[in-house]
Every structure is written in C-alpha cells, then in structure tokens.
C-alpha cells in the first residue's frame with residue numbers, strides 16, 4: 249500500500265458560492281479550499297469576479313447562495329468585523345490608511361486592539377511593552393523602521409502598501425486576503441514589496457488576488473482561475489501555465505484590450 253503525505257487541514261472553504269447583481273452572475277457556484285499555510289492565488293481577467301469573491305469572503309457582500317466555512321464554522325452570515333475577530337483579515341486595492349498617523353502609531357493602535365487593550369495601550373506598563381515590541385517587529389519585518397515616525401501622507405506609495413500589509417498582520421490573521429498588493433506601486437518600489445509578501449509568516453494562510461503574473465508565479469504554490477464568475481480550473485503554477493484553456497482566456501483578454509486601445 250502506498251502512503252500519501254498528510255494534506256494540511258482546510259482553513260477556509262466555500263461551497264457553491266454565488267452572487268447575482270440583477271441579471272449578472274458575478275460569482276457562480278464557486279467551491280474553493282484554502283489549506284493551512286497556503287500560498288494560494290486567485291487569478292482571472294478583468295471582470296472575472298475576483299473582487300466580488302473577496303467581498304463575499306470578508307462579509308462586505310451577502311451571497312445569493314452557498315456557504316463560507318472558516319476553521320470548520322459556518323461564517324456565511326457573520327458581519328465583517330466578526331470575521332476579522334475570527335482571524336480573516338484583508339488588505340485593499342486602494343490604501344485605507346490614516347494619513348495623519350505615523351506607521352508606528354498606526355500599528356500600535358492595531359496591535360493594542362488585537363491584544364485587547366483598545367485605545368488604552370499607553371496605560372499599563374507591561375502591556376505597553378508588549379505592544380511596542382510587536383510594533384517594532386512589524387516595523388522591521390516590513391522595512392518601515394526608517395520611516396516609522398513620519399506621517400503616512402508623506403510616505404512613498406510602496407511604503408504605504410507595506411504598512412497596509414503590516415497592519416493586516418497586526419490583527420494576527422489566520423487567513424490573510426491580499427487584494428492586489430502591488431497595484432499602483434512604481435517599478436522601483438516593487439521588489440521590496442514582492443520580497444515582503446514572499447516572506448509572510450508560514451503559518452498564515454494567504455489568498456492573493458493579483459494581476460501581476462510575475463508576483464503570482466513567484467508567490468503561489470496553488471492557483472485558482474476565475475472566468476465569468478466561475479472556477480475555470482485549479483492547480484499548481486506549472487499546470488496552470490501549461491493549461492490551454494487558461495492561455496486562451498488570457499490571450500483572448502489581451503486581444504480584446506489591444507482592440508479597444
């Protein structure tokens with residue numbers, strides 16, 4: 249009898265997930281499994297339904313049908329903040345940071361909240377030390393130490409994106425949903441961001457939505473391809489790159505784009 253390696257457990261799963269906007273099916277019967285520690289990418293051409301799926305997972309949108317299960321518990325009807333509390337955290341395509349706070353202040357607030365101290369992180373000395381230690385770790389991990397005391401409004405765009413991911417990690421996620429982390433980042437600032445994304449903690453399961461195929465293929469060990477709201481196929485990067493259906497979808501999308509240019 250051959251012995252198969254034990255599969256990591258599933259952290260996040262959707263079953264038959266669907267979302268309709270009037271006559272449009274933005275998400276159609278999506279069944280997806282994110283394994284513990286996964287580096288999983290969700291790809292697909294414009295309008296494939298990636299953002300809608302993330303909005304369903306995070307609770308911003310309610311599904312028309314189907315279920316979402318996090319760590320074995322049905323979270324389909326939970327509000328976004330309840331999902332964050334259970335360990336599902338996202339970043340956004342567009343920066344959602346407070347411009348007048350510094351990276352250090354931003355992270356201190358999030359870490360204090362996560363450690364149950366609310367806005368009172370400066371009160372008990374021991375607790376404050378724990379908050380500041382975690383902040384220092386995050387600032388270092390995300391190459392933000394040199395700019396930690398500058399207002400976020402003056403930071404380079406790549407640094408702002410790094411702060412966003414650091415902020416998501418400050419919430420101690422079990423599942424991290426990264427929504428186009430390099431979108432809008434100038435070429436010169438991309439490498440630092442790519443490396444940081446690649447070095448995210450191994451125990452955090454990551455679902456990445458990304459247009460930049462360079463990042464996708466460097467990062468992901470598993471990929472799901474969405475087309476017209478439905479799963480076209482799923483597999484490891486090699487099999488996805490070789491799949492003629494995937495090539496046809498991307499080629500078709502590129503031809504449409506150049507025809508409209």
Ligand SMILES: Nc1ncnc2c1ncn2[C@@H]1O[C@H](COP(=O)(O)OP(=O)(O)OP(=O)(O)O)[C@@H](O)[C@H]1O
Nearest residue numbers: 269272273274292293294295296297298299300301
């Ligand atoms: N609030 C809405 N009302 C009506 N239609 C919507 C709404 N949100 C999304 N759609 C439609 O659902 C489909 C999927 O859109 P979605 O934004 O999820 O795709 P996407 O893969 O994230 O696209 P992109 O890569 O361009 O961000 C599109 O046809 C879009 O027009």
